[in-house]
Amino acid sequence: MPSELAPLWSHGWLRDARAVPSPNFGPRPPGTAVTLAVIHSISLPPGEYGGPEIEQLFTNQLDWDAHPYFDQIRGMEVSSHFVIRRDGELLQFVSVDERAWHAGRSSWQGRDNCNDYSVGVELEGLEDHPFEPAQYTRLGELLRTLAQHYPINQVAGHEHVAPGRKKDPGCAFDWRQLQTLTSWPDQVFPWGQALA
Numbered sequence: 001m002p003s004e005l006a007p008l009w010s011h012g013w014l015r016d017a018r019a020v021p022s023p024n025f026g027p028r029p030p031g032t033a034v035t036l037a038v039i040h041s042i043s044l045p046p047g048e049y050g051g052p053e054i055e056q057l058f059t060n061q062l063d064w065d066a067h068p069y070f071d072q073i074r075g076m077e078v079s080s081h082f083v084i085r086r087d088g089e090l091l092q093f094v095s096v097d098e099r100a101w102h103a104g105r106s107s108w109q110g111r112d113n114c115n116d117y118s119v120g121v122e123l124e125g126l127e128d129h130p131f132e133p134a135q136y137t138r139l140g141e142l143l144r145t146l147a148q149h150y151p152i153n154q155v156a157g158h159e160h161v162a163p164g165r166k167k168d169p170g171c172a173f174d175w176r177q178l179q180t181l182t183s184w185p186d187q188v189f190p191w192g193q194a195l196a
Contacts, residue, residue, distance in 0.1 A: 009149050012095030016145075017082065022058045022093040024079035024101045029116050034096060034150040036118035037143055038103050040080060040158045041125045041168040045069045049086050049124055058083075058093045078102065080120035082142060088134030090142065096150060106161040108154070114161045119146060127170020136174070140181025153188060160190050 006015050013019060028034075044053035045067045056062040057078065064074045080102040083091040094100040102120030106113065121139065125131050146152050157173065158166040179189055186192025 008145070012097030014082075014090075014092055014096075014142075014145065017090040017092035020055050020059065020091050020093050022079040022100075023060060024058065024077045025094040025098045026101075028097070028099045032117050034117060034119055034146075035153055036108060036114060037146065037152055037155045038106075038114060038118045038120050038158055038161055039139070039155065039169050039173070040102060040120060040122040041127055041131075041170060041173070042080075042083070042122045043124055043126055047126055047129070054083055054122070054124065055091070080122045082120070083122045083124065084135050084138050084142070085124050086132050086135065088132070088138040090138055096146070103158065103161055105165065106158075108156055108161045118161075119150070119152070123169055123173075125169070126172070127167050128172050130172050131169075131174070136177050136181060140178060143178075143182050143184075155184075155188055156190050 008015050042054055043049055044057060046069060053062060058080065060077060062070065064070045079093050079100045081092060081094050081096055081100045083093065085091070096119050099115050100120050101115060103114040103118060106115070108114055111117070121142065123131055123135050123139065143155065158168045159170065175189055
């Protein structure tokens with residue numbers, strides 16, 4: 001079957017993303033709806049883009065001795081549902097129907113354990129380095145597509161759900177641009193959720 005005729009979603013996997021299945025996931029608690037999107041940033045090694053290291057980390061294949069920085073994350077087993085590369089390429093590591101290991105200790109709007117009810121989206125980049133237009137375009141498309149299939153009504157950064165512990169996506173991330181691309185109201189975003 002030609003790919004454009006395949007269903008857009010199949011068991012939580014998005015047709016338009018390149019699948020790179022990660023072993024780092026588990027079941028969501030029974031009856032838990034996906035209502036939150038958590039935006040992250042990542043680059044491995046920090047500040048270097050385009051290499052295979054993110055995929056290797058999320059699939060437990062990273063060579064811990066390949067770079068001095070990797071000693072700081074040695075042995076970590078983590079994942080995210082999606083990664084958006086600098087050129088806008090979309091990768092998927094975990095079915096959205098499953099619980100990816102992206103937020104860690106976290107809480108949003110009085111609700112702990114964000115991994116249980118969120119989808120994690122990593123942008124290839126650093127907190128203080130501007131993200132690429134292609135990444136914003138892809139992120140806007142992805143969030144709109146997700147919200148058509150899942151009851152997502154909130155978007156926050158890792159820095160918002162784990163304040164003091166995490167700083168991503170950081171000061172260089174343009175939340176207002178994302179709002180423009182999604183056409184979603186203030187109440188969906190961190191600055192407006194106190195109004196909801």
